[in-house]
Amino acid sequence: MLNNINIEKFKIYEQMYLIRRFEEKLHESLKCTDISRYNHLSIGREAINVAMSKIFKENDKMVNTYRTHGLALAFGMSPVKLLNKILMNDDLENGSMYVNSSEIGMVSSNTIIGAGLPISLGLAFDSKFDKKNNVIWCLFGDGAATGGTIHECMNIASKHNLKIIFLCENNGIAMCTPVESVASFDKVSDLGKEKGRLSRH
Known part of the structure; x- marks a missing residue:
């Protein structure tokens, strides 16, 4: 039976399982210790994290929200190194909300809702001006989809290609508010359709 298993699919599942178990154990451990740390889990986002790691190119860069544990593991950071970063939050590359690593393209994490959008725009302009052959990935949650910043950034990104x-x-x-109670659109992907060259693939 093992011979019939698609190895690539098994590796994808293995990565997703690692992320879920790491997050669950981290949550359990922090509840049972005297260590005081904010702990922002990415449970439920395992598939997005792993899928992104499969198509992310070597020179690409990503700007994240404050739920970055899963991305770090999906992109190859060891669980031990990640745990050290989460517990040792004495600089801007550490702490649960600030897991960054230039080695794997994680250049910025943000605790303010939607703050990564204009940062991503700046990185994309830098890539265009310096003729870098890379793509900037801007991650945001549905909570940021109803703010004004996303409309500005999508419009500028489309205008300047x-x-x-x-x-x-x-x-x-979002964090605790159903999207339909605050949004005039049915799908977040609809935001891109009105910005010209932006499209959903």
């Missing part, structure tokens, strides 16, 4: 991917990690409730 910037190489930027706006990727919404949509769980439907």
Whole structure:
């Protein structure tokens, strides 16, 4: 039976399983210790994290939200190194909300809703001006989809034909507010349709 298993699919599942178990154990461990740390899990986003790692190119860069544990593991950071970063939050590359690593393209994490959007835009302009052959990945949640910043950034990205991917990690409730109660659109992907060259693939 093992001979019939698609190895690539098994590796994808293995990565997703590692992320889920790491997050669950981290949550359990921090509850049972005297270590005081904010802990922002990415449970439920495992498939997005792993899928992104499969198509991310070597020179690409990503700007994240504050739920970055899963991305770090999906992109090859060891669980031990990630745990060290989460517990040792004495600089801007550490702490649960600030897991960054230039080695794997994670250049910025942000605790303010939607703050990564204009940062991504700046990186995309830098890539265009310096003729870098890379793509900027901008991750945001559905909570940021109803703010003004995303409309500005998508409009500018379209106008200047910037190489930027706006990727919404949509769980439907932001932190605690159902999207349909505050949004005039049915799908977050609809935002891109009105910005000309932006499209959903």
